[in-house]
Amino acid sequence: MAVEPFLGTRAQRSFIGIICLQAVAVLAIISVVFGMIANHVDLSLANYKTVPCYLALFVLAELFELLMAFDALRLRNVIQLAGILLFHVALVVFSTIQIHETKVALVRTANCDYTVDYVTCGGSGTLYRQVVHLLIAVPAIIAAAWVVMIFFVRALYFEFGWAVFRIVGANPAMKTMYQFYEVLICLLKFDFFAFTGVTIQLLIVVLSKNSTEFGLTIAAIPVVLVLLVGCGLSAQREIKPLMAFSLFLMLASETYFIYKLVRFYEPASEAQYETTRATLTVFTIVSILLLLTTFGVGLRCFLDFGKGLYESKTSDNLLQAKRRSKYKGTEEKPDSPGYPLQPRLSIE
Template structure:
């Protein structure tokens, strides 16, 4: 956080997170207080899902921003901009889904919470413009970092960029998987069903896969990377759930969250497919001189601090 652009980027995300979560919490509180015991019925569970996902998304974005600024990772900052754009879409979808949940005999309640629902996407969209503005300045600040880490070799620079993209994709894979799983557990699945047990079991398996894949690519462990890439293929089979959202026999279970679940499932599938393809490229780059840069070249002092340290030693 040594420059104005770095502080402004992080503060912008923090301020909009507080405002948006407050709007979402107000919506949740008003509806819960009005509906009372019937709030736990399926049509209204979308509000529980709404607040849980927004808290997860804002906490995730704050972590990603801090991590990107700490590592001076411009690729991850670009990923945050794309993620923030997706938040605009998600917050707009929640307006539609909340209207669907409250449309029956709750017109008064809908009109009361609608301003809070509309403010959320407006704040996210406004903060997105500010983030793009600060990103332009950060690009100038961090543009020299890859040169500092891998040197002047264009080949090493390209390989290191693919490595950064792969690590960034793994982090967003984590969010999408947790987001889809959270929605299914809150809104749809019964605790007594076999699908509930399978979903719970899948959580540690997928998280271990993501962590192991990140460790393998950083340390260039071929056998571990091979297993991780192989396991990504059956994980893509999770895409079959998209059909369940629209089949006549099961669509009623998903009706109030179908739009959000559809977007999350499609994005998760595309992210995982991209991760697999970029992972193959990173695997191909093993043993080509990048290992030292991955393990030792990411943590360093800024040039200004190095110069100051040298001056003090000389003094």
């Protein structure tokens, strides 16, 4: 079977296309909401910072999802495609929460209408009533795109399902180890987004530049980046000391996120998180669960070091196969001489 070129099939192009279309639609709607609110309130005030933060997070989320989709198709990574579907569900939840967050930011008196106050009232004709329909449309569009994406991921599963076999052969133990490695790398990418999402909200919406907590948040950024990059590199290259250090940092990072979660609800600090508490809580809990899962999978990968998987993780076999498939339109067979994915690996 020949290796299909990147974006060379209808399923691949359609999958990228639906992500792009929903991203454009969602960002356009959120931009309109941002503009409507910005015309009537001072977004530099603490109560209204949730609005630009919402826009920033969705720009980040849509760009991240698009890059993850290109990366998954380039690597023929079915596990990452499944992760994108789960990430899309998280976007539905996040956009739904933002309806409540926007109401908290804008509405001070729910029962009055626009004749009393266009901005702070929640009745008919008010600013909130003008934007709430657009906010509801966002999760609806994302959910509709998710249903279509499932169809194309199913097609891509059958298209890419043989890729792991061509890297590690038919040995079940080797296949399982390689799948755990792929899950770990995929989790590290989503860890990065979750951490970035929490950090953006804290730095834009909540924390004062002069506060100690602001300094701690800034200091945590390079630590977490070193953790993620170090864990991925050590898993690929099977560097045991670096992997052990990365796993230790994961546990330390759990302490950091738990500390943040407590701060959201402590009587002494809960007021400063009022307008974004729901979103921050969701992001932080997801970060904690992702890190715990990453730690468990990383520990499993650590135990698999030295069992014959190193060559498959470092030789970039799929990219070699794709380059080979372009020559003269010929189709090389898996067992043909010089085929770049040979020899198949085995484990005794």
